[in-house]
Amino acid sequence: MVNNINDLSADFPILDQQVNGERLAYLDNAATAQKPKQVVDTLVHFYEHDNANVHRGVHTLAERATTQYEEARKKVQHFINAADNREIIFTKGCTDGLNLVASTYGEQNIHDGDEIVISIMEHHSNLIPWQQLAIKKHAKLKYIELTPDGTLDMADARQKITDKTKIVAVAHASNVLGTVNPLKDLAQLAHQHGAIIVGDGAQSVPHMPVDVQDLDVDFYAFSGHKMMGPTGIGVLYGKADLLREMPPYQYGGEMISAVYRDRTEFADIPFKFEAGTQNIAGAIALGTAVDYLEKIGMDQVAAKEQELVDYVLPQLEAIPYVTVYGPQDPQQHTGVIAFNMAGIHPHDVATALDAEGVAVRAGHHCAQPLMAALGVAATTRASFYFYNTQKDADQLINAIKATKEFFNGGTI
Amino acid sequence: MGLSKLNGLYREVILDHANHPHNKHDIPQATSKMTVHNPTCGDTINVAVDVEDGRIKDIGYSGSGCTISQASASMMTEAVKGKTTDEALAMAKTFSDMAIGKQHSQADLDQLGDAQILTSIMEFPARIKCATISWWALQRALLKKDDEEEEQ
Numbered sequence: 001m002v003n004n005i006n007d008l009s010a011d012f013p014i015l016d017q018q019v020n021g022e023r024l025a026y027l028d029n030a031a032t033a034q035k036p037k038q039v040v041d042t043l044v045h046f047y048e049h050d051n052a053n054v055h056r057g058v059h060t061l062a063e064r065a066t067t068q069y070e071e072a073r074k075k076v077q078h079f080i081n082a083a084d085n086r087e088i089i090f091t092k093g094c095t096d097g098l099n100l101v102a103s104t105y106g107e108q109n110i111h112d113g114d115e116i117v118i119s120i121m122e123h124h125s126n127l128i129p130w131q132q133l134a135i136k137k138h139a140k141l142k143y144i145e146l147t148p149d150g151t152l153d154m155a156d157a158r159q160k161i162t163d164k165t166k167i168v169a170v171a172h173a174s175n176v177l178g179t180v181n182p183l184k185d186l187a188q189l190a191h192q193h194g195a196i197i198v199g200d201g202a203q204s205v206p207h208m209p210v211d212v213q214d215l216d217v218d219f220y221a222f223s224g225h226k227m228m229g230p231t232g233i234g235v236l237y238g239k240a241d242l243l244r245e246m247p248p249y250q251y252g253g254e255m256i257s258a259v260y261r262d263r264t265e266f267a268d269i270p271f272k273f274e275a276g277t278q279n280i281a282g283a284i285a286l287g288t289a290v291d292y293l294e295k296i297g298m299d300q301v302a303a304k305e306q307e308l309v310d311y312v313l314p315q316l317e318a319i320p321y322v323t324v325y326g327p328q329d330p331q332q333h334t335g336v337i338a339f340n341m342a343g344i345h346p347h348d349v350a351t352a353l354d355a356e357g358v359a360v361r362a363g364h365h366c367a368q369p370l371m372a373a374l375g376v377a378a379t380t381r382a383s384f385y386f387y388n389t390q391k392d393a394d395q396l397i398n399a400i401k402a403t404k405e406f407f408n409g410g411t412i
Numbered sequence: 413m414g415l416s417k418l419n420g421l422y423r424e425v426i427l428d429h430a431n432h433p434h435n436k437h438d439i440p441q442a443t444s445k446m447t448v449h450n451p452t453c454g455d456t457i458n459v460a461v462d463v464e465d466g467r468i469k470d471i472g473y474s475g476s477g478c479t480i481s482q483a484s485a486s487m488m489t490e491a492v493k494g495k496t497t498d499e500a501l502a503m504a505k506t507f508s509d510m511a512i513g514k515q516h517s518q519a520d521l522d523q524l525g526d527a528q529i530l531t532s533i534m535e536f537p538a539r540i541k542c543a544t545i546s547w548w549a550l551q552r553a554l555l556k557k558d559d560e561e562e563e564q
Contacts, residue, residue: 021413345478355417364454377454406415
């Protein structure tokens, strides 16, 4: 493994290519991260040498697959500092984990007149499950609003979270605003009112040290693919005593201890929530992604991203026709940078940047209520990861200037 | 290559329609209206038609969107104004077919007027929806049954 965080190119062959005749600057990491060779090699090795179903066979390959799968669970446990490896449930992704909580814990504990509190900056995956649950249960869905500088309004949170609140669900880091929410404070607030708190870790776990015990979150969901694992694997952390009280999410193989004609005894956690054959190779490769991140160190990952933000954000803000959303202070901003160029629609911006080799996302970023709150239909979003370089940032800035020239400079 | 790749996509006539859209206004006497969303970007387009004796007497649109969607809506309204609904539906089909790479005769293309330029959108698969959304709205507006709720 290449150890120098400033030159990881050998681990990421995908980044070494040209698109549209230009050097690729991959700045769509908030959508999905690229996979280092080590993760890809794990997938290939598993399928070429160890592939078998887990927990069922007595044969050697089944034993190997089971050991690696459970090893991956422990790696994730240590990575987020969960108290017990049984608190780690493998899911399809962050969305799946949040839906699991809404349709089990939520189904069981939300009643007529209860309140669910989320924030206006939620990704649809941490919004719709709660919205639909609230509709079904005649509960009230409340939104914590933003301060004028684009951070979560904690004064509003203290107003919105009341003794009627049963569930608080908030993103740890925004996929649009580049903010990190004070999840620990929110957890304390929720607990003071007897509510539980669900953290959406999709944009935080890949980028910063996360300690679920220190945060004191009750549930915490994240995706594997945004932290360089494969797609189709994710994690739901839940406190063991809560998980044990919850009904199963899906029924089928693997999640039972005994089945009779008229009833079923369900397995203990985590297997109660892992019905059917899981994404075994994906979980094992996610374990490799965890190894990779731990070898670099999450403090280092966060520091490198901060360095990139310190470099690129002031340059973006200095361009008169560019508006950056969320906090303007680089120290308050993660590597997720949503912006607009005056007079040019984000979709046109993204097409133009792509022509210059810069991969960004344009659209509502699955956060339409947030877009409405910001008063825009869409934004362009550049999102950095630790393997990005100042060269990528330079290419973004230059491409933005060329785009302005292309659309308004009379070059066509 | 870089941005020069885009010269075909953002030709002068396209930028002109986007910056100076035609028929971008409400039709108070409209016989049918339709709102459609582009779920990938959150853009919305509203098309209103005034059909009399099977002919599109007037047409207008509103909404916000990218250069491609705005230019396409402007060109679409120019192309179908005065046409019979059958002609307009045939044009919408030609446009949608072209956008997904199906071939049509030159005579069909000529019917589209300026709008045929945008069939070059097929070189940019990510943007096809932007160009077809207004034609889709037109189709829905023309085929809408009287009692059908407007999609919101």
